[in-house]
Amino acid sequence: MRFFHIINRFCFFATLLLYTTIFMGMYAQIVLGPLQLLIATSITFLYFKKLAKNLQNLILYYWLFAITALIIAFLGWNDYISDDLTIITVFIIPMMVAAYFVYVTYRINKFINPKEE
Template sequence: MKLLHNINKWSYAITLLLYITIYLGMIAQIVLGIIQVFLAIIMFSRFSKLDSKTRFRLKIYSVLTLLYLLAFVVWNILDIPSSDSISLVGIAVPPMALATFFVFITHKAKLAHLQDDLPPPIS
């Protein structure tokens, strides 16, 4: 879990840094999204080894991600008119909020995994 979290954390940090220029940030956000989907798939492949809180958070993340994807597709299919600023906020803010939540999930999973690796206390 430590490696997954480090990959996620650094991808997220680079994306935030590239948001100094909005264009590069948005390109990096696409790459971050792809990375996070692959990391989520890896976490789901180890689902039984995760603690219950991490499993619950991962399910919530997956549902929110699918809902955002569905809303994005519907928005484009229906060609709903909006101003450029509303479109920019809709394209940038929700995915970064989801990315932030996923960084939190991998961080907590790493901590839970590290705690499982500790030897039992000596009494």
């Protein structure tokens, strides 16, 4: 679990750093999204039953937020939402979900490995 959290945190902050150049951040977010979905799938299948109820709820909320963000991004990308909101729906909302997932992996890591930090 520690490995998942470290990779997730590194990729999230690298994406944020790359957003200083805007377009590189957008490209990095294309990598970050599927990576986080892969990590979330792994956590769900490998650790879900071992987690306390509050941590299970955090991962379930993440899935709700991620699916909602994907639907909203799809609508924004395909012109179902006004062009003024495309940046928000395609880039900002997914990054907010990504930030939440860094928190989720942090909490799960602290539960699985309580002696670290």
